[in-house]
Amino acid sequence: MTFRWAMLAPVLTITGVAVGFPLGYALYLSLTDYRLTSRGAPDFVGLDNYFFVLTDPRMWNAFSNTAIYVIVAVALQTVLGLAIALALQKQKWARDLTRAMLLAPMFITPIAVGLTFRFLLNDQLGAIPAALRTIGISYDFFGPSNALVTLAFIDVWQWTPFMVLLLLAGLESIPRQPLEAARVDGASAWYTFRRVVLPLLTPVLTVAILLRSLDALKVFEYVYATTRGGPGTATETIQYFTYQTGIQFFRLGEASAVAFVLLAIVMTLIVILFRRLQRSAAR
Amino acid sequence: MAEVRFNKVRKEYGSTVIVDDVDIVFPDGSLTVLVGPSGCGKSTSLRMLAGLEEISGGEILIGGRVVNGLEPKDRDVAMVFQNYALYPHLSVLENIAFPLRATKSRRADALRRAQEVADSLGLGALTSRKPKDLSGGQQQRVAIGRAIIRQPAVFLFDEPLSNLDAKLRVETRFELMQIQRRLGITAVYVTHDQEEAMTMSDRMVVMRDGRVAQTGRPDEIYARPNSVFVATFVGSPKMNIVRGAISDGAFISPTGSRLAVAQAPARDAVVLGVRPDDLLLTANSGGTARVALIELLGPRAIVHLDAGEDRLTSVVEADRLSELTVGTSVALAVRPGALHLFDPQTEHRLPEV
Amino acid sequence: MAEVRFNKVRKEYGSTVIVDDVDIVFPDGSLTVLVGPSGCGKSTSLRMLAGLEEISGGEILIGGRVVNGLEPKDRDVAMVFQNYALYPHLSVLENIAFPLRATKSRRADALRRAQEVADSLGLGALTSRKPKDLSGGQQQRVAIGRAIIRQPAVFLFDEPLSNLDAKLRVETRFELMQIQRRLGITAVYVTHDQEEAMTMSDRMVVMRDGRVAQTGRPDEIYARPNSVFVATFVGSPKMNIVRGAISDGAFISPTGSRLAVAQAPARDAVVLGVRPDDLLLTANSGGTARVALIELLGPRAIVHLDAGEDRLTSVVEADRLSELTVGTSVALAVRPGALHLFDPQTEHRLPEV
Amino acid sequence: MTRTVNPWSVARALLLWVAALTVTLPLLWVALASVKSPAQLNDPGLVLFVPNLDNWARVFEAGILEAAGRSAMVAAVTVAISVVAGSMGAYAISAYKAGGAATRFGILAAQVLPPAVLVFPFLTMAYALRLDSTYIPVIFAHLSFVLPVITWFLIGFFDAVPRSLEEQARVDGFSRFAAFRLVVLPQVLPGIGAAAIFGFTLSWNDMFYGLILAPTQETILPVAIAAFNTFRGVELGAMSAAIIIAVVPVVIASFFIQRRLVQGISGGAVKF
Amino acid sequence: GGTDAPASSGLGDIPTDTEGTVRILMESVPDTDIVIDLVASFNETYPGIEVEIETLAFDQMRDKLIASFQSSEPAYDLIVVDNPWMDDFVDAGFLEPLDARIDSTTDYQAEDFFQPLVDITEVDGVRYGVPFYNYALGYLYRTDLYEEAGLELPSTLDELVANVQQLTTSDRTGIAMQPQRGYKIFEEWANWLFAAGGSIYDEEGNPTLDTPEAAAALDAYIEAFTTAAPANSSNWAFDEAFRSVSSGQSASMISYNWNLPGLNNPEGASGDLAGSFALAPMPGGKQVLGSWSWAIPANSAASDAAWAFVAWITSPAVDVERVVAGGAAIRESTLSNPTVLESGYGEDYYAAIIAILSDAAPLSQGLGGEEMIQAVGTELSEAVAGTKTVEQALADAQAAVERIQR
Numbered sequence A: 001m002t003f004r005w006a007m008l009a010p011v012l013t014i015t016g017v018a019v020g021f022p023l024g025y026a027l028y029l030s031l032t033d034y035r036l037t038s039r040g041a042p043d044f045v046g047l048d049n050y051f052f053v054l055t056d057p058r059m060w061n062a063f064s065n066t067a068i069y070v071i072v073a074v075a076l077q078t079v080l081g082l083a084i085a086l087a088l089q090k091q092k093w094a095r096d097l098t099r100a101m102l103l104a105p106m107f108i109t110p111i112a113v114g115l116t117f118r119f120l121l122n123d124q125l126g127a128i129p130a131a132l133r134t135i136g137i138s139y140d141f142f143g144p145s146n147a148l149v150t151l152a153f154i155d156v157w158q159w160t161p162f163m164v165l166l167l168l169a170g171l172e173s174i175p176r177q178p179l180e181a182a183r184v185d186g187a188s189a190w191y192t193f194r195r196v197v198l199p200l201l202t203p204v205l206t207v208a209i210l211l212r213s214l215d216a217l218k219v220f221e222y223v224y225a226t227t228r229g230g231p232g233t234a235t236e237t238i239q240y241f242t243y244q245t246g247i248q249f250f251r252l253g254e255a256s257a258v259a260f261v262l263l264a265i266v267m268t269l270i271v272i273l274f275r276r277l278q279r280s281a282a283r
Numbered sequence B, C: 001m002a003e004v005r006f007n008k009v010r011k012e013y014g015s016t017v018i019v020d021d022v023d024i025v026f027p028d029g030s031l032t033v034l035v036g037p038s039g040c041g042k043s044t045s046l047r048m049l050a051g052l053e054e055i056s057g058g059e060i061l062i063g064g065r066v067v068n069g070l071e072p073k074d075r076d077v078a079m080v081f082q083n084y085a086l087y088p089h090l091s092v093l094e095n096i097a098f099p100l101r102a103t104k105s106r107r108a109d110a111l112r113r114a115q116e117v118a119d120s121l122g123l124g125a126l127t128s129r130k131p132k133d134l135s136g137g138q139q140q141r142v143a144i145g146r147a148i149i150r151q152p153a154v155f156l157f158d159e160p161l162s163n164l165d166a167k168l169r170v171e172t173r174f175e176l177m178q179i180q181r182r183l184g185i186t187a188v189y190v191t192h193d194q195e196e197a198m199t200m201s202d203r204m205v206v207m208r209d210g211r212v213a214q215t216g217r218p219d220e221i222y223a224r225p226n227s228v229f230v231a232t233f234v235g236s237p238k239m240n241i242v243r244g245a246i247s248d249g250a251f252i253s254p255t256g257s258r259l260a261v262a263q264a265p266a267r268d269a270v271v272l273g274v275r276p277d278d279l280l281l282t283a284n285s286g287g288t289a290r291v292a293l294i295e296l297l298g299p300r301a302i303v304h305l306d307a308g309e310d311r312l313t314s315v316v317e318a319d320r321l322s323e324l325t326v327g328t329s330v331a332l333a334v335r336p337g338a339l340h341l342f343d344p345q346t347e348h349r350l351p352e353v
Numbered sequence D: 001m002t003r004t005v006n007p008w009s010v011a012r013a014l015l016l017w018v019a020a021l022t023v024t025l026p027l028l029w030v031a032l033a034s035v036k037s038p039a040q041l042n043d044p045g046l047v048l049f050v051p052n053l054d055n056w057a058r059v060f061e062a063g064i065l066e067a068a069g070r071s072a073m074v075a076a077v078t079v080a081i082s083v084v085a086g087s088m089g090a091y092a093i094s095a096y097k098a099g100g101a102a103t104r105f106g107i108l109a110a111q112v113l114p115p116a117v118l119v120f121p122f123l124t125m126a127y128a129l130r131l132d133s134t135y136i137p138v139i140f141a142h143l144s145f146v147l148p149v150i151t152w153f154l155i156g157f158f159d160a161v162p163r164s165l166e167e168q169a170r171v172d173g174f175s176r177f178a179a180f181r182l183v184v185l186p187q188v189l190p191g192i193g194a195a196a197i198f199g200f201t202l203s204w205n206d207m208f209y210g211l212i213l214a215p216t217q218e219t220i221l222p223v224a225i226a227a228f229n230t231f232r233g234v235e236l237g238a239m240s241a242a243i244i245i246a247v248v249p250v251v252i253a254s255f256f257i258q259r260r261l262v263q264g265i266s267g268g269a270v271k272f
Numbered sequence E: 001g002g003t004d005a006p007a008s009s010g011l012g013d014i015p016t017d018t019e020g021t022v023r024i025l026m027e028s029v030p031d032t033d034i035v036i037d038l039v040a041s042f043n044e045t046y047p048g049i050e051v052e053i054e055t056l057a058f059d060q061m062r063d064k065l066i067a068s069f070q071s072s073e074p075a076y077d078l079i080v081v082d083n084p085w086m087d088d089f090v091d092a093g094f095l096e097p098l099d100a101r102i103d104s105t106t107d108y109q110a111e112d113f114f115q116p117l118v119d120i121t122e123v124d125g126v127r128y129g130v131p132f133y134n135y136a137l138g139y140l141y142r143t144d145l146y147e148e149a150g151l152e153l154p155s156t157l158d159e160l161v162a163n164v165q166q167l168t169t170s171d172r173t174g175i176a177m178q179p180q181r182g183y184k185i186f187e188e189w190a191n192w193l194f195a196a197g198g199s200i201y202d203e204e205g206n207p208t209l210d211t212p213e214a215a216a217a218l219d220a221y222i223e224a225f226t227t228a229a230p231a232n233s234s235n236w237a238f239d240e241a242f243r244s245v246s247s248g249q250s251a252s253m254i255s256y257n258w259n260l261p262g263l264n265n266p267e268g269a270s271g272d273l274a275g276s277f278a279l280a281p282m283p284g285g286k287q288v289l290g291s292w293s294w295a296i297p298a299n300s301a302a303s304d305a306a307w308a309f310v311a312w313i314t315s316p317a318v319d320v321e322r323v324v325a326g327g328a329a330i331r332e333s334t335l336s337n338p339t340v341l342e343s344g345y346g347e348d349y350y351a352a353i354i355a356i357l358s359d360a361a362p363l364s365q366g367l368g369g370e371e372m373i374q375a376v377g378t379e380l381s382e383a384v385a386g387t388k389t390v391e392q393a394l395a396d397a398q399a400a401v402e403r404i405q406r
């Protein structure tokens, strides 16, 4: 139908240019030895970059750091977001104010959030360790075993509001009747939540988790503002790794290969997820 | 199995009173229908009984126990919602089993009982389907299954049939009555469809604007509605209501239409009600009414009449349509003994004479 | 004002045939009702006529012109959807005036015309409201106003009344007929409610599984349904259908129930149909049927009977209920001349004898 | 009627209080930092002091308002284009199933690509088309992530609009596009508002593309904020003032729009 | 590309009636602000040359600079180059050789620049830049605390460790360190390496990180970090360390020489502590050198005008003005100039700087400087975090540098 394509044309054109072109270009670069400091046409090296990065333990370390980060951050956001959304849904008093306030963190540029927490969590200069010390706790927020989790917490601080926003919307779109039916059927609040609310929220939850995970995968600013990937390589994430390889070390061909490895992994996960969703929707 | 009682029950939202000092007794084992126009407070009353709405005043008793403060789960009631409120993510069997599982029965036991209930409702073959793959009537039976599995003290039904098409509605209505009678559980049934109310109920409570307008057996209410409101609300096609005066065995409206009313005492100002089935027509060129439109309903037809400025309807046997066509002048009479008279001010029924 | 014609119209979705070689003529100025059970292809037919669905085969003609390839806007039709499809962001007046915007009328003219239409529909006082602030009946009239403002060649109605409650449905049905007759515009009206079809139509087209089952005047179809399907579909309560044999003025079913059928010729295997109004009961201790349940409908009652393994219904006058109570044994007879006989194989009507 | 204190509602209130404090305390700390002198900044416990507005003066002098203006402009243009193209595309995908179900997830996938890799293609394009002294390259780069997200958001909203509205308009005599514009679009306005605001924050918060692609000398807000993170230390006071400037208008706006935001989204954006 | 860039005259003395616009990308630091303030006086000599300076924070500036090299059109006419980039930029042909200009500029006195700074501008014997300012490191300490504890300045690494341990009390630590992974830890630790008698490269330019001196330096570094540095500070960089010292929570730090005026400024972060800070070379006398150099991009659209500005601002006379205003030293003569000694930050300070700059070496040599610094910095951080042994980390660092050099 021509109307359909005419309506789709602007998006297709713009994404074709704004996404398709850079994507294709980056794909091409990933097959060359392109360096930012080389000015001529780069040499075609086939899959060499891919072989190189796939055998580079630093990349896999960055992948696993990123995976841990995403899982910890998104899991916490989901649980907290759900709890807060549930609480907000029932709240009557000062509703707009509370909600507006709770949404504030997502409107701050992430680099600023990272810097703010770098100081808030500073053991000698920051308010939070100072407060913890008054109750006798000393915690090394950026120590080797804690730093990655600390970064995930910063992500939780900034992006739980987004979860709250989506889940609140999801909760408010759950039909009231099954919930009332469950009450009359004698179910406790917990049982109702587990067996009725949660399953009905699943589609929204899936979408929210997907959106957040895709975004959390891009973690760069917090690392950059606080640990620069350290101690050691404990907080080196895939985006930080790509940034260093591509821009700081000028090896854009290699960095592009990393990007496409990441894309392939994420696409695979999305396709699996999408299949499962389709199957569960069909059931 | 319990008697249910409303004692001066009130419900307010903010400053608006939705249900106002309602007193009703629902005898043990009876099927009582709450009926009334849209927005009159039927659902609200039912939901207060279920525990889904707080009660603003008065008391509700189930089996002699005041339940005002109790959670729904502590009231031992089961409810069928207007739109069934099935759990969309659960299968038919799991839907039916839900109340048992919620009250901590063992899973296997609950599913076995649910299978029995499903079989008894003719859902045996559909137990693994999801609600969206069922027709309206089947969904309705699942909702009933879920209500009966727990053998509660009271059944609550909120317009359970209104989403079904006409044919299915008649069939399901019949099944529902059979189940209620078999189990003997007190049932409260809400509908705005007076036909449903008439055909189903042991007792009928007609509500209007948050108050009880009339309570009684359906045939009693049909025969002796206590107000113009009840008179027009109950019965279909609805009762003809005209204002005028009676003298010399005839009712005359200000606009000149005339109805023969044998044996009625003379009155200056009165509201007269006559059911379409009781409005008798005779083709008569001197008649004060004219046939405006005829709707054929198979064996009978509804004849719409222009009588002065009043629009009246009469139900006639289809075989009389040869003498009655659009435009025919007719004389009107009220079937003897079928006259309803109301006070023109209060619109209350006048004492019979 | 135009005649509408379906010539061998087909509709396929993928490999499933939804509408199959349908031939219908909708005479100029007539109101034709398409009726049939849910899913039989009524809406699809109407939507092909409107131009909202592509036609897979055959031709549709409006006023003699083949419209197959045309966009809806080029067909000069107006349609009222089941859910009214009022534009939620526009006021009543703007909703009604909306189609005139497409014809590039001046805004002031359009609004003046819309006001006239609104007045004529009794919506004059509501013109600045938004659709959500209207009752169902009022919304329905806005939808009609929007359809009539353009004075199209053809009106299309897709179950326009099914969202209304029973009372309103009857009233609005009446208004709709009046408007259509006044304007004299060809109208095609889709419903699954056979009562609506019976009361409204000049011509009735009964559909089943994408095909036309019977076409004719409603009274003709009611009186002489050409198949078991049409017989049970048209008329309420639905026609009793039993299988058995006729001999000696009586019909006997295999399970032993018996109906007196005067003047019917003997037959070995036959399907017998009798409308509940034509099934006569006599309390008789030797009767083959038993009263199972009685539903009171005011002046009449529906009596449900167990007759062998058949479940039959009969409509009786309410005053006979004194002799008939649940459990009473009754003898059954078919009102003379009211017998319908069908072929047990094809389920087609048998030729009258 | 006596009501016992419900432990759930106590837990709920507690949770909300903790959440509110968790969100606001860091922000309050930032606000406090913005009126501290360099020496006072070294004392995190310092709450009572004579505030000074030096930091504020500094950020205003440094042109933070101009930077915010540029950011707002870039975000507004990005969002405007995204909304127009996105709503048309989302409608085509929703109503006409254009592209199939895979598109719905597919458009999101490119989101994970590192800006560090994508920025050079954009740059090459900007130079090739001689657009490097305009905001067009930044806007394009922002479109690469804002447009898919907005489109994706809107699909759900269009799913929630009954098809019959559009069909009604077509039988009322309108072309498909007119039906879309006059009838369907007004129904999803809340959704468009929600998506626009979300898209706005995405663009508003981006630093990297803005840094590389925006015209020389004309920094956008996140770059200006990040510029306080120098090799010789973080200018905490000035940065705090800049953060407040970036956040307060948006939070005030969200006070007014959050209700519509939630309603808009519950209209279907999160269904698929 | 360089093809369409306007031909450079290669001249040293640029006529004062030269017209043109010089677009410069610089890091936003106080030294840049001083340059900006001097532009007006430059225009008194060269009224036809407009100087446009864009300033960005370090990382932003680096990204933007590299991006600008991708342009076929000249984006900047003059840039400042940090030492690790010099070889890469030259190798890529981004920079114009300046020997001819330097040598033909009248009264320029190029030999007066501190030699280590000049070395950085030289690649394969050709000069591609002239010094802008140095950021050599030194030991910054609290004189009052040293006195109070009766301590002498350390002359060996062991004394340094012992001193900072002794300066550590319940509410103060002896030294604020900067073990943040990457650049920071390497920049700091290299001073310890020099103090231990080690070096980063041998004479041939091969890395020498896997040596006993390096191990001793790293052991000492870790010991000081665990015993005399603030708790939980493993992500600390310059900012945290500076705040710790300026707020009196730490007694000393190893940092850029020009921090001293800032620490002693009563308006600054030190408040009441201002005046009690002093600067000394590292024990053993050798420290890490950093330097920014002016350089002209090969595709500069106004290379003559750019050189006019560079030659002017680095000329002996203007350099005095710049240093008096607080700019970091590049010329020996400036530090003995009477005006500087009178109106600057004190003779001791300048003496210390002369000492520091006379024995200082940069972190990297040759290509891949940035990557080399990051790689070593990562291994050092592993050792401090305890995720690798000292030996392992140094061996890995050595291997990494060898790999990068290849």
Ligand SMILES: Nc1ncnc2c1ncn2[C@@H]1O[C@H](COP(=O)(O)OP(=O)(O)OP(=O)(O)O)[C@@H](O)[C@H]1O
Pocket (backbone or CB within 6 Å): B013, B018, B036, B037, B038, B039, B040, B041, B042, B043, B044, B045, B191, B192
């Ligand atoms: N939460 C509420 N706040 C304010 N008014 C309400 C609320 N819920 C219901 N009402 C009002 O209470 C009145 C009674 O509502 P109720 O649902 O009981 O009517 P009903 O008799 O069940 O009508 P229907 O036949 O349409 O279901 C209505 O006028 C309705 O608008």
Ligand SMILES: Nc1ncnc2c1ncn2[C@@H]1O[C@H](COP(=O)(O)OP(=O)(O)OP(=O)(O)O)[C@@H](O)[C@H]1O
Pocket (backbone or CB within 6 Å): C013, C018, C036, C037, C038, C039, C040, C041, C042, C043, C044, C045, C191, C192
């Ligand atoms: N887009 C479609 N794809 C496949 N099948 C369809 C589609 N639309 C309708 N159908 C099928 O076509 C058949 C006829 O549908 P139609 O809507 O015409 O029925 P109807 O007679 O109007 O029923 P109802 O009374 O329920 O409105 C149904 O079986 C329906 O499932």
Ligand SMILES: O=P(O)(O)OC[C@H](O)CO
Pocket (backbone or CB within 6 Å): D231, D232, E027, E029, E058, E082, E135, E290, E292
């Ligand atoms: O310019 P500075 O003195 O802030 O420091 C520059 C860095 O050390 C460059 O590597």
Ligand SMILES: [Mg+2]
Pocket (backbone or CB within 6 Å): B042, B043, B044
């Ligand atoms: Mg209700």
Ligand SMILES: [Mg+2]
Pocket (backbone or CB within 6 Å): C042, C043, C044, C158
């Ligand atoms: Mg239909």
